[in-house]
Amino acid sequence: MPKAAMRRKRSSAALGGSARSAEVRALIAALGGDDGTLRRGAREALVAIGTPAVRSLIEALRDANEHLRWEAAKALGEIRDKTAAPALVVALEDKSSGIRWLAAEGLIALGRHTLPPLLFALVKRPSSIWLREGALHVLHLLAHQGLGDETRPVVAALEGPAPTVAVPLAVGDAIEKLRRPRRRRGSPKVAGKQARW
Numbered sequence: 001m002p003k004a005a006m007r008r009k010r011s012s013a014a015l016g017g018s019a020r021s022a023e024v025r026a027l028i029a030a031l032g033g034d035d036g037t038l039r040r041g042a043r044e045a046l047v048a049i050g051t052p053a054v055r056s057l058i059e060a061l062r063d064a065n066e067h068l069r070w071e072a073a074k075a076l077g078e079i080r081d082k083t084a085a086p087a088l089v090v091a092l093e094d095k096s097s098g099i100r101w102l103a104a105e106g107l108i109a110l111g112r113h114t115l116p117p118l119l120f121a122l123v124k125r126p127s128s129i130w131l132r133e134g135a136l137h138v139l140h141l142l143a144h145q146g147l148g149d150e151t152r153p154v155v156a157a158l159e160g161p162a163p164t165v166a167v168p169l170a171v172g173d174a175i176e177k178l179r180r181p182r183r184r185r186g187s188p189k190v191a192g193k194q195a196r197w
Contacts, residue, residue, distance in 0.1 A: 032068035058087040077106030082113035092134030
């Protein structure tokens with residue numbers, strides 16, 4: 001391809017990217033408005049955009065506007081991009097119970113990708129009641145997705161009498177279990193390793 005054609009193609013892509021960026025910014029701004037129908041439409045448009053909107057939605061989770069944070073948490077849960085997991089874990093401590101609930105639902109939708117940032121947060125902030133409550137909800141439902149063996153010690157610690165002491169210790173056990181290679185059901189072990197078929 002000639003150099004001039006390559007430059008035109010790059011310029012066109014850059015214009016498309018900046019147009020998309022402007023669209024995302026406008027939609028994010030609409031998430032904070034008073035009109036619920038407009039907010040829902042903007043959220044649905046951002047979900048349709050998907051991954052290119054995730055970074056802006058993550059930033060919106062830190063905004064002072066509760067409508068904006070609520071819509072951002074809901075959109076991130078629907079997009080299901082694993083890069084949103086750490087921000088959704090932080091949102092488990094939002095002052096709004098609705099946002100905390102949506103953050104937990106978003107983390108459940110992310111499945112296994114939720115565990116590293118969630119477990120790290122529990123070690124770092126075991127005294128946060130909202131974090132512990134949200135983590136317990138998330139871990140209970142992830143257990144139904146087949147992650148019960150890995151998370152059982154953390155759930156027991158969260159439900160126990162001294163979670164601020166027990167949770168960091170239980171997280172260490174959970175991390176150790178997560179690091180082990182996973183065996184498929186019914187596949188035999190060969191010399192301590194999973195058999196490859």
